[in-house]
Amino acid sequence: MMSDPGNTWTDERVELLRKLWGDGLSASQIATEIGGVSRNAVIGKVHRLGLSGRAKAPASATPRPAARKAPATAPVAAPSVRAPVAAQEEAEQHQDDTFSNAVLASASAPAIEPEDDIIADTAPSVAPRPLPPQAPAARESVVVPISERVTIMDLREYMCRWPVGDPTSPGFRFCGARAVTGLPYCAHHASIAYQPVIDRRRDRKRA
DNA sequence: CCCTGATTCGC
DNA sequence: GCGAATCAGG
Numbered sequence: 438m439m440s441d442p443g444n445t446w447t448d449e450r451v452e453l454l455r456k457l458w459g460d461g462l463s464a465s466q467i468a469t470e471i472g473g474v475s476r477n478a479v480i481g482k483v484h485r486l487g488l489s490g491r492a493k494a495p496a497s498a499t500p501r502p503a504a505r506k507a508p509a510t511a512p513v514a515a516p517s518v519r520a521p522v523a524a525q526e527e528a529e530q531h532q533d534d535t536f537s538n539a540v541l542a543s544a545s546a547p548a549i550e551p552e553d554d555i556i557a558d559t560a561p562s563v564a565p566r567p568l569p570p571q572a573p574a575a576r577e578s579v580v581v582p583i584s585e586r587v588t589i590m591d592l593r594e595y596m597c598r599w600p601v602g603d604p605t606s607p608g609f610r611f612c613g614a615r616a617v618t619g620l621p622y623c624a625h626h627a628s629i630a631y632q633p634v635i636d637r638r639r640d641r642k643r644a
Numbered sequence: 645c646c647c648t649g650a651t652t653c654g655c
Numbered sequence: 656g657c658g659a660a661t662c663a664g665g
């Protein structure tokens with residue numbers, strides 16, 4: 438019941454996909470966000486839905502000559518029309534990003550500095566101060582597959598900094614899973630740390 | 645190294 | 656229709 442694993446691309450998922458893609462989230466972010474699908478699956482679906490090519494660098498497009506095997510047949514294709522989609526999308530989503538900014542600002546003050554070894558400082562237990570006795574359970578999509586666990590030495594910039602264990606004990610580790618780009622935590626731990634907001638997508642970079 | 649989307653093609 | 660593999664670029 439509810440969100441069957443074998444059920445790919447239900448109406449809800451497609452809807453969420455459209456929203457997140459329209460919001461500018463990357464395919465991998467969307468994939469980890471909705472869970473159960475790879476980023477390739479997301480990209481594939483996006484293209485099948487016909488909403489690809491948003492915010493793309495026209496620098497070198499993608500003149501695909503021959504990927505690996507020669508088609509040998511049917512070199513024809515290229516419809517010619519593929520722009521009207523943009524206007525439609527933009528007109529459909531104009532949600533404010535203001536509040537999400539505020540949320541990000543208040544939450545971006547954990548305490549753990551990657552440059553300093555203030556390990557014993559404290560865990561997120563003092564920063565975002567989350568951890569309710571029980572999760573809202575509305576998180577069935579969040580997959581918690583690999584628990585890497587790494588030491589401070591193995592911690593890379595792109596790894597989840599969620600502390601595991603007693604910071605003062607030698608067995609102390611960090612989560613180490615792939616952190617969501619722009620966040621210090623993986624999708625799972627980010628969902629725990631930043632509870633107050635459901636829609637916690639953050640902007641990539643506005644230049 | 646990490647990432648991004650685009651495309652092809654077997655299933 | 657789906658998505659892994661692959662490609663091409665940042």
